[in-house]
Amino acid sequence: MPPREDFEGYVAARMPALLRTAYLLTGHQQDAEDLVQVALLKTVGAWRRIAGDPDAYVRQVLVNENISRWRRRRWREVLEEPPESHLPGDDIERRMALRSALMSLAPKQRTVLVLRYYEGLTEREIADAMGIGAGTVKSHARDALARLRSTAPDLDPAATFAR
Amino acid sequence: MTTELRDRLADLASTVQPAPPPADLWNRGIRYQRRRRMGTVAILGVTMLLLFGWGGIGWMRSSTDLGPAGPSTDLRLPDRIFTPSRWLPGTDSTGPLGPLAAVMQTDRGGWLGTTQGVAGISAATGAYAFLDLPDLAQHAWAHPSLSPDGRHVAYWVTGPTTDTPNRQAGEPIAGVGVYDPTTGETRTWRTSTDHGLWPRDLAWADAGHLVITFNQFMGGEGDSDMAQSSGAHAPLQVWDLTQAQPASIPGMRGTTLYGVPGGGWIPVSGEGRWGFRMIDVVGDSGERQFTVSADMSSGGGASISPDGRRIAAVYGSRNPNHIGIAVVPHGLRGIALEPVSQDRNSWTVLGWLDETHVISRVAVEQPDSWLAAVARTDIETGKSINLCTLPEHSGGGNVFVAVELLGGPSRPAVAPPTPLDPRILTAGTLLVIAAGGWLLWKWRRRAPA
Numbered sequence: 001m002p003p004r005e006d007f008e009g010y011v012a013a014r015m016p017a018l019l020r021t022a023y024l025l026t027g028h029q030q031d032a033e034d035l036v037q038v039a040l041l042k043t044v045g046a047w048r049r050i051a052g053d054p055d056a057y058v059r060q061v062l063v064n065e066n067i068s069r070w071r072r073r074r075w076r077e078v079l080e081e082p083p084e085s086h087l088p089g090d091d092i093e094r095r096m097a098l099r100s101a102l103m104s105l106a107p108k109q110r111t112v113l114v115l116r117y118y119e120g121l122t123e124r125e126i127a128d129a130m131g132i133g134a135g136t137v138k139s140h141a142r143d144a145l146a147r148l149r150s151t152a153p154d155l156d157p158a159a160t161f162a163r
Numbered sequence: 164m165t166t167e168l169r170d171r172l173a174d175l176a177s178t179v180q181p182a183p184p185p186a187d188l189w190n191r192g193i194r195y196q197r198r199r200r201m202g203t204v205a206i207l208g209v210t211m212l213l214l215f216g217w218g219g220i221g222w223m224r225s226s227t228d229l230g231p232a233g234p235s236t237d238l239r240l241p242d243r244i245f246t247p248s249r250w251l252p253g254t255d256s257t258g259p260l261g262p263l264a265a266v267m268q269t270d271r272g273g274w275l276g277t278t279q280g281v282a283g284i285s286a287a288t289g290a291y292a293f294l295d296l297p298d299l300a301q302h303a304w305a306h307p308s309l310s311p312d313g314r315h316v317a318y319w320v321t322g323p324t325t326d327t328p329n330r331q332a333g334e335p336i337a338g339v340g341v342y343d344p345t346t347g348e349t350r351t352w353r354t355s356t357d358h359g360l361w362p363r364d365l366a367w368a369d370a371g372h373l374v375i376t377f378n379q380f381m382g383g384e385g386d387s388d389m390a391q392s393s394g395a396h397a398p399l400q401v402w403d404l405t406q407a408q409p410a411s412i413p414g415m416r417g418t419t420l421y422g423v424p425g426g427g428w429i430p431v432s433g434e435g436r437w438g439f440r441m442i443d444v445v446g447d448s449g450e451r452q453f454t455v456s457a458d459m460s461s462g463g464g465a466s467i468s469p470d471g472r473r474i475a476a477v478y479g480s481r482n483p484n485h486i487g488i489a490v491v492p493h494g495l496r497g498i499a500l501e502p503v504s505q506d507r508n509s510w511t512v513l514g515w516l517d518e519t520h521v522i523s524r525v526a527v528e529q530p531d532s533w534l535a536a537v538a539r540t541d542i543e544t545g546k547s548i549n550l551c552t553l554p555e556h557s558g559g560g561n562v563f564v565a566v567e568l569l570g571g572p573s574r575p576a577v578a579p580p581t582p583l584d585p586r587i588l589t590a591g592t593l594l595v596i597a598a599g600g601w602l603l604w605k606w607r608r609r610a611p612a
Contacts (some may be wrong), residue, residue, distance in 0.1 A: 004189045011184045020176035029180055037185045044192025045199070068608050095175050102175075118172040148168075 007047050010054060011040055018062065024114045025066045027103045039065050059119075060129045063111045070107040101152035109144035112137055202606045210599030217595060221588045238286035238313065240264045240537075240568045241576035246554040247282045247291045250582040255295040259347040260285040262313040264568055266294070267554075268306060268561040274586065281307050281318060283344060286568060291579035296342055297349050298322065300362070301333035306563075308365035308373070311514070313565030315404065316342040317365045317373050326357040327383030329391055335359025335383075339375055341404065352408045358383035361394040364420040368401070368429045370567070375400040375409055376420055464512045466521070467491070475512050475521045475542070476500060483508035483526045488542055504545035510535065510559075514566045519543055522569050524559050527552075535559030539569065 001009075015036065022032035022039075039062040043054065050057040102110055111130060115121045123141075127134045185191075244265055249272035254260060264286040271280025271293055279301050283294045296307075298320040305319040322337025329335055337360060338353030354360070361378040368374055379397050382390025396416045402409035420429060463477025463484070471491065478487030478500050486509050487500030509523035516522055520539050525547060527534040535553040540546070550569055553559030 007189055008184070011188060015184050016181055019179050019182060023179040024172060024176050032179060033182050037188070040185070040188055041192045041195050044189060045196035047192075094171070095178060098171050098175050114172065117169045118176065120169075 003047050003051065006051055007044065014055075014058075018058065021059075021114060021119065022062060022066070024102065024118055025063070025107075025111060027099055031069075035062065035066055035069065056125075056129065059115075060131075063115070063129055064131070067107045067111065097152050101148050104151050105144050105147055108132075109140045109147070112140040113144045113148075116141055199607060203603060206599060206603045206606060210595060210602075213595045213599075214592060217588070217591050221583050221585075238262050238264070238565075238568055239289075239571055239574040240286070240551050240564060241284060241289050242550070242573040243552040243576035244284065244554055244562055245291075245576070245578050247293075247579040248581045249277060249280075250584055251282060251291055251293050251579060252582070253293040253295040254283070254344075254347060257290075257292045260290060260292055260294075260344050261288075262286045263309060263316065263344050263565060264289070264313060264574075265551075265562055265564040266307055266309045266316055267563070272584065279305075281316070283316070286313050286565060289574055289577050294342060294344070296340060298340065298351070300336045302336055302362055303332055305336060305362045306365065306561075308367060309563040309565055310367045310370050310373075311566040312370040313568060314343065314345065314370065315367075315373075316344060317367070317375075318342065319360070319362045319365070320351055320353065322353045322356075324356050324359055324383065327385055329358040329380040329383040331391055335380075336362055336377075339365065339373070339402070339409075341373065341402070350404075352402065356380075358386075358391075360397075366420050366429065371404045373402040373404070373409070374420060374429050375402065463510065466512045466514050468515045468518055470518055473518075474500075475515065475523075477509050477512060477523075478502040483510045485509065485545075486512060486521055486523060486540055486542065488521075503540065503542050505540055505547060506545055507538070507547050509538075509540070513537065513564070513569075516570050522550075522566060524553070525549075537564055537569065 018036045018039070019032055022035040023029065026032050026035055039058060042061050042065070043050070043058050046057060047054070102113070105113065108130070112126055115126045115129065116123075121129070123134050123137045126137045130137070241264060244267065246267070246269055249270045251271075260283050262285075263283045265284045267282045267284070269280060269282055270277045271282075279299075281294045281296055281299065282291055284291055294316060296316070296318050300319040300321050302319065307316055307318040309316055318340050319336045320338050320340045321334040324335050324337065335356070335358065337356050338351060340349045340351045342349045356379055358380040361380055363376040363378065364374070366374045376399050377397050378394030380391065381393040381395055384391075398411040398413075399415035400409035400411055463482055465474055465476040467474050474489045474491055476487055476489075477483070478485050479502070485502045485505040487502045489500045507528075508526045510526060511524045513522040513524060516539055519542055521542055522537065522539055525536055525538040525540075527536050527549070534555060536549040536559070537551040537553065538547040538549050550573055551564065553562050
């Protein structure tokens with residue numbers, strides 16, 4: 001298949017999943033869309049090389065770009081209104097609480113948490129994606145969970161962190 | 164493995180609104196890659212340009228256009244000698260300079276500080292370079308000596324001791340090296356020493372005979388200050404360069420050299436207070452002893468004329484002063500110096516050009532200081548002509564010229580180059596590379612427009 005069609009097929013298939021991960025990383029709908037778009041743009045140049053298994057590369061660009069963007073634009077780290085929802089009020093509050101707790105983390109801690117508990121990556125895979133050591137991944141995860149315990153007390157620590 | 168956190172992250176992620184794939188993503192990605200590549204090339208180009216520019220400045224400051232070298236027989240002294248930059252390159256990088264017009268003891272810069280170096284000035288081109296002399300001693304009194312024809316440089320070398328070393332003035336000295344500036348090779352003689360040698364004089368009796376005087380330190384590390392500051396007289400050595408090593412002169416122990424006479428004779432201290440002996444170290448004429456009746460400056464040297472009939476020395480007890488001339492008597496008789504009505508004062512007699520002209524280092528009076536020059540003085544008229552102006556602030560005592568070149572015309576001097584401190588050059592280069600790397604990093608990490 002020509003690379004362009006292959007790339008466009010990949011984007012169509014993976015866009016929703018990438019957007020969800022980006023949303024957890026940024027906490028903003030618009031920023032998540034921008035982040036995914038930039039990550040995919042930067043992937044085009046390497047597409048021929050990674051076409052067989054692009055996920056790891058795209059994820060690496062996504063997380064690193066997010067941290068770089070945070071460094072450039074940290075003043076924008078404010079919470080926006082949550083998307084419209086038809087859920088009961090309790091559920092909305094729980095989502096808001098989790099989002100607030102995530103946004104209170106340092107970007108690298110947040111990234112480790114999302115990749116570990118949402119994407120289900122191993123510590124080694126996270127270390128490769130972020131370009132850091134496995135020991136650093138562990139410490140980021142430990143610090144992130146400790147902070148979540150204090151900022152999101154409604155999360156059940158026993159159920160949540162007993163992995 | 165599912166936990167509440169995992170479920171709640173998935174729940175939060177599910178609230179994101181679906182978005183259609185961005186339009187024309189592939190073409191925009193291609194354009195982004197192209198701009199990124201062009202930016203990278205531009206930053207690398209500017210960095211290289213800066214590096215070449217910076218390197219070019221360093222190169223220009225370290226090189227000089229001396230013009231084509233004359234034939235090897237066209238050996239001259241420059242009409243002025245400059246104190247070279249301490250960052251002048253060494254002969255290990257420039258190659259041998261060939262016969263030298265002069266050598267100068269002066270500071271030499273290094274990555275970790277300054278050492279005592281010996282700079283040479285080519286007699287063929289006037290170019291300057293530090294002589295890379297193996298095991299060059301750093302002792303304050305360890306002066307080099309240039310042969311009269313400029314083809315050998317004698318210097319003190321460091322070496323091992325049989326007992327505790329005396330490091331009061333650097334690594335202990337154990338002998339003498341003779342450097343050939345034409346080939347770059349060095350011959351070294353080291354003598355047995357308990358604590359190191361206390362250097363006194365290196366002087367050339369002629370182009371092929373080096374006279375060496377030194378004391379042996381009485382103590383080394385761990386000995387008393389008195390022992391470490393005392394020296395025992397050692398026999399005077401004469402090194403005929405056709406031989407592998409020097410030979411001791413019997414009975415010549417604790418003598419003081421009075422400069423370089425030329426003609427194979429050396430004046431050394433004699434029995435009496437003002438006496439000195441002329442020793443024939445080249446031929447087999449033995450020695451001639453004179454007693455100078457008075458009025459000879461002890462620090463001004465002495466020199467016998469080519470015909471052996473007269474002696475020149477600095478007159479009087481003060482220095483600088485006029486040159487004094489004495490006729491050499493037959494037998495052991497006292498001689499008296501007659502001052503020449505010289506138009507300037509001399510510090511040291513360096514030798515004779517011919518039967519009527521004496522070479523000396525003279526004082527050139529300035530409004531508020533003294534400069535030094537090498538001058539030729541007609542002993543019949545007292546008129547002096549400057550042959551070579553010596554560096555300011557040094558008095559010229561650290562400059563040693565090839566006396567045989569003083570008879571010919573001098574060369575218009577060209578100032579040596581002033582290379583940048585290589586530490587600044589390296590730091591600047593690293594700074595440019597770092598700035599280029601940082602710009603590149605910023606450029607490649609920027610978000611696409």
